[in-house]
Amino acid sequence: MSVESPFAALLDELPTRHEVVRVLGSDTHYWVYGPEDAATTIVIAHGYRGEHHGLEPVVAHLRGVKIVSPDLPGFGESSAMTGAKHDIAGYAAWYAAFLDSLGLNGTAVVLGHSFGSMVTSYAVANRLVSTPKLILVNPIAASALDGPSKIRTQGTVVYYRLAMALPERAGHWLLDNWLVIRFMSLSLAKTKDKALRRFIHDQHHTYFGRFSDRTTVVEGFEASISTDVTSVAADIPVPTLLIGAELDLITTVAQLETLRDEMADATLHVIPDVGHLIHYEKSREAAEMIVDFLGAGSLADERRAASS
16 A cells, blocks of 8 residues: 655645657656646656656645646656657757656756756756756766765666666566665665655555666666766756755765856855755755745745645
């Protein structure tokens, strides 16, 4: 039985629709939240092995803006791409084509979380995407192989390469193994709130295994450790909001500060007592930072949602 979302009442207040568009050979599923006539639209790129549900806690706190949240190709409901590789350049090309297909390239605010921070940064830096502002949540500010959990990352490399080397059925079983997913979830969660921890673990068990095929998952992982946002930071021409975490196992605060300093116009906020799950554990704080940065929209009234 799934665990009820602590953000369900807030999310239920938002008008939501589900659409599908074909982009670079991927039947890309996406969800639109908020008013259709909002002056500001945000388009999300989620993290590795995530899908649109992961950013819903942040979305739930936003009012007065429209949010478009696709499942990246090969994850969630979206099929893999046939028109590009599942690497950073390929996902960036897909993201740009997705914006083009919706007529949003040049007007929408771009938001990337974790793996999505590399995809969106590459797309903006290489002028595939034009945007008034860029928002990066838990940005990957250094190679995972150089981060604070280098040994764990090296073990993860072995895990994914073993999953690819095994026969198809065994490899898929390893990638979707309950114990592996629980270990990952336990290592990332920092909150002491027991109900929220249960929700986070349930989210990972529910959605971490929703991928189209083994090859896409492994290609995506190789892409995730192949580069970082600093490789394109100097070429990002737009105002950028960096929302980092004090206890992130992938990127240190010092690496976030270096990233900020390498960008032309970046603001860094580091949220204390949270790791790589800002979108679950500090979703309202992140939403407030987004509203302040955009100068648009507002925060949801939690008391009204709780009483409805």
